[in-house]
Amino acid sequence: MRRILREWAHLIRPALVLVAGLALFLVLRAAVVPKDFGKYGHYRPGALDMIRQKPIAFAGQGACIMCHDDEAKTRASGKHAGVHCEACHGALADHASDPSAHLPQLPDVANLCRRCHEKDAAKPANFPQVVTAEHSGGALCNTCHQPHNPHL
Amino acid sequence: MDISRRDLFHIGGKLLVLASVGATLDQITGAAPPSEAYRMADHWWGMLIDIDKCIGCGNCVRACSKENNVPEGYFRTWVERYQIQEGAQPQVDSPNGAMEGFPLPTRADVKSFFVPKLCNHCADSPCTQVCPVGATFISPDGVVLIDQTYCLGCRYCVQACPYGCRYLHPKTDTVDKCTLCYHRITQGLTTACCENCPTGARQLVDFKDPKDPVHEFLRHNKVQVLKPYMATQAKIYYKDLDGAVR
Numbered sequence A: 001m002r003r004i005l006r007e008w009a010h011l012i013r014p015a016l017v018l019v020a021g022l023a024l025f026l027v028l029r030a031a032v033v034p035k036d037f038g039k040y041g042h043y044r045p046g047a048l049d050m051i052r053q054k055p056i057a058f059a060g061q062g063a064c065i066m067c068h069d070d071e072a073k074t075r076a077s078g079k080h081a082g083v084h085c086e087a088c089h090g091a092l093a094d095h096a097s098d099p100s101a102h103l104p105q106l107p108d109v110a111n112l113c114r115r116c117h118e119k120d121a122a123k124p125a126n127f128p129q130v131v132t133a134e135h136s137g138g139a140l141c142n143t144c145h146q147p148h149n150p151h152l
Numbered sequence B: 001m002d003i004s005r006r007d008l009f010h011i012g013g014k015l016l017v018l019a020s021v022g023a024t025l026d027q028i029t030g031a032a033p034p035s036e037a038y039r040m041a042d043h044w045w046g047m048l049i050d051i052d053k054c055i056g057c058g059n060c061v062r063a064c065s066k067e068n069n070v071p072e073g074y075f076r077t078w079v080e081r082y083q084i085q086e087g088a089q090p091q092v093d094s095p096n097g098a099m100e101g102f103p104l105p106t107r108a109d110v111k112s113f114f115v116p117k118l119c120n121h122c123a124d125s126p127c128t129q130v131c132p133v134g135a136t137f138i139s140p141d142g143v144v145l146i147d148q149t150y151c152l153g154c155r156y157c158v159q160a161c162p163y164g165c166r167y168l169h170p171k172t173d174t175v176d177k178c179t180l181c182y183h184r185i186t187q188g189l190t191t192a193c194c195e196n197c198p199t200g201a202r203q204l205v206d207f208k209d210p211k212d213p214v215h216e217f218l219r220h221n222k223v224q225v226l227k228p229y230m231a232t233q234a235k236i237y238y239k240d241l242d243g244a245v246r
Helices: A002-032 A045-054 A061-067 A069-076 A084-088 A094-097 A109-117 A132-136 B005-030 B059-068 B126-130 B154-158 B192-196 B212-219
Strands: B044-049 B077-084 B091-093 B112-120 B137-138 B144-146 B202-206 B236-239
Touching: A045 B144, A061 A069, A061 A084, A061 A094, A084 B059, A084 B192, A109 A132, B044 B212, B059 B077, B059 B192, B126 B137, B126 B154, B192 B202, B202 B212
Parallel strands: B044 B236
Antiparallel strands: B044 B202, B077 B091, B077 B112, B137 B144
């Protein structure tokens, strides 16, 4: 027995080191890798919840018309029926959650209308476009057009 | 053991009664109440982009930046303008990602159109395949996402993406990109870009929802994905996409 131990000593010692190393690796791995890692795939499922918890900036169409149903009605009968409120009025989730604390600013009409309706060759031909400089002679669009229902 | 016809009907009848009682009990006690909670297995997200409706206003780019706090000079979505002269290379520009639209007018003597771009949320995405640490992944509802706490910032995925949709966030030094507004779509809202598109050129679609109008749309229209030869199974579908678009 003693003879065997002596003859194999050079193998037993590195084997012990290997086993100890493996054990250490397993302990560290168990401590570091989250328990549910790999539940859906090679990633941490907790990341999904983390991303979902981000606050929203745009409240969405549904939230706006809960209170502003009169504007919604005006708009529904006109050409801007498909344009959602926040597309012109900006991100208003704050306002939707606390209407009195965060009052929306009126849009900058001089730039707002032009961005969509300035004449450009790349725009679809059936989209209403004007050369603003010739069209209004510098007057703001909303002097003639009602933005919520923009016929004359 | 001999079983007569009569015995067989007796045993069968009893089994039938037992089974139906069991099923009813299961319905009363076991069945979960209809839940409002979001179930990932019930969705498979994508987007439909109608090139012929895009007017290049840049509303989507501004909305995305605002919703997701995208750092200045970086874009999760952007709009490109193509100007194609016969026999020449197409000219493509996107001034500041079209954040303020396209200030310089388009040439009237060439073919021109706008192409909104964003992460294609590929079902077989190259970016998730190269990530060495499992920081980027495809969620069970088909959205390619990034675990910001796992990302090392090695940028393999930035190089792997054939659509150039990823960037290294200058503050966090981790990779960032479009999440298809995962925080919005999982609570029943649409993405910020779709919410703010004035012409409806962008539509968020759920391929697993049988009531989604996308099924009707795909039946009647011809659609295309970007770089189909990359075999990425992209889920951003373009209607009336020109062959020159890359």
